[in-house]
Amino acid sequence: MTILRNPPRRGFCADEFALRVQRMQSILRAEELDAVFVTSPSNIRYFTGFDSQFWESPTRPWFVVVPREGAIIAVIPEIGAPEMARTWVNDIRTWPAPCPEDDGVSLLADTLSAVPRRFGRVGAEMGREMALRMPVSDFLDLGTRMPEMKIVDGTPALWQARMIKTEAEIDHIRFICEVASDAYIGLPDLISIGDTERTAVKRLRADMCARGADSVPFMPAISGPGGVAQIVCGPQDRVLTQGDVLFIDTGATYDGYFCDFDRVYAVGSIDDAACRANEAVWQATELGIQAARPGATMESVWKVMATALQDAGSIGNNVGRLGHGLGMQLTEPPSFREGEETIIQPGMILTIEPGMEYAPGKMIVHEEDVVITEDGAHLLTIRAPREMPVIS
Incomplete structure (x- = not known):
């Protein structure tokens, strides 16, 4: 229900x-x-x-x-x-x-x-x-x-x-983040092995709207054995197959304000290398949330996540940054990237988005939305589980 x-x-x-x-x-x-x-x-x-x-x-x-x-x-x-x-x-x-x-x-x-x-x-x-x-x-x-x-x-x-949101703006974004989080949690009950990427998106989008989203203008979905090669295109008519990782990113809106975060799912069982990469990215997300505090620079938080990914064996990340601002646009400044000296302040809403390519053409990306308060970053999304939810 x-x-x-x-x-x-x-x-x-x-x-x-x-x-x-x-x-x-x-x-x-x-x-x-x-x-x-x-x-x-x-x-x-x-x-x-x-x-x-x-x-x-x-x-x-x-x-x-x-x-x-x-x-x-x-x-x-x-x-x-x-x-x-x-x-x-x-x-x-x-x-x-x-x-x-x-x-x-x-x-x-x-x-x-x-x-x-x-x-x-x-x-x-x-x-x-x-x-x-x-x-x-x-x-x-x-x-x-x-x-x-x-x-x-x-x-x-x-x-x-x-860049600094009011309490009313934060309430709007918190609501759409929770709506999308609930729908993500329910997705494994809506699809199964043998469905297509396009079917997954249609059902997830309809569920988000039924739960209270006004629209879902952004929902790329990509799947592949053990990981994905990119995160900005799709869905296609590719059939979900045992051993795939399914990546879905969502920009749903409520009253003009966006959420922007992804989830990854294991289609059946996935190999050990994909599990290890998922664990590394989940841990990098934790570090990013902890580091995103008032007074820190965007670059310093990027460095914390980038170092963790590199230590875990990342061979690249074609996204170009590890998160960004969020509000009335799907993506807003500032960016978690090298050279970004913007100071994090209370009232900012940011995405924490580490990703790593752990083998050629196999990438895992996690993303959460947080609001910055005087005592640090607080989740607006319901945190992704440490292990990928399974689609069976």
């Missing part, structure tokens, strides 16, 4: 959004920016609460301006005004989109030019793990319409704000 957990209240109160804007404005002042404007669904939703399935249409651009002081401003197509008016945003400016000859560019330029000016600099989503959701030609045109303002990369300021 499927046990349903009690979800947190959908949406956020006006005070929550005011807190986010206040934090952003404090950062803007420190970074000497008069405003930042955002175009991507996650950033627009972060500051306003506005969401729409219409994001699937690339026809119309959408903009939200967060000034250094004062209220935020939505500069959006007319079609979105009624729903934006249901949010906490009061200043809503529209144009009759789509209008390719001027799709909000002049209106956005006028809006940015009118914000209180001190530094003559406006930030935009130009950098790490962000993207402009507007035509590049329009973005370049925007700069010519505001000769008194310089458009610069606002990404560091945006991530500085979003």
Whole structure:
């Protein structure tokens, strides 16, 4: 029987959004920016609460301006005004989109030019793990319409704000992590030897949605004898066979927030080498959770896990990092990697994701989601069992 957990209240109160804007404005002042404007669904939703399935249409651009002081401003197509008016945003400016000859560019330029000016600099989503959701030609045109303002990369300021989650955000992510954990635990009852990777994903995805997930946009599944060669593609119609390892990663959402963690299963019995590799990766995960404490650098935690994997006989890891940030995007900064000097702080939500290739084409990866508190990392997921669950 499927046990349903009690979800947190959908949406956020006006005070929550005011807190986010206040934090952003404090950062803007420190970074000497008069405003930042955002175009991507996650950033627009972060500051306003506005969401729409219409994001699937690339026809119309959408903009939200967060000034250094004062209220935020939505500069959006007319079609979105009624729903934006249901949010906490009061200043809503529209144009009759789509209008390719001027799709909000002049209106956005006028809006940015009118914000209180001190530094003559406006930030935009130009950098790490962000993207402009507007035509590049329009973005370049925007700069010519505001000769008194310089458009610069606002990404560091945006991530500085979003990297630390509020208690309400943490509650959302905790819920979806628990939903996905419950479904992972129940998967061996839903599939058996002889089913395909694709069947496993269909049943697991349906179970997660039945338990309370809004959607499961990310679910690669890969299987292979003793391990897998990669972790980002699939599923295929490959039949699960005695001796396989089945890897499934999941990015399920609740009210705009992701979980991101994997589980590995033994299909029947697996050989001793795969068991030893699984034990090594499980232990590296434990070490990563213990090391992820406030004040540590992301690189220092990476080194703890990487050293353990190397000592266990790892011959490689094509993932390129051993975990990352998590929130309204499946992956967010920072990354557990060499050279990443970001300081871990309370309120961060991170994935602990060690993996090792123990033989050519045979890789084992584990992943858990944690929230950083004053006294260390606390699991949001239900910890994977030390030995692989068996599909029979």
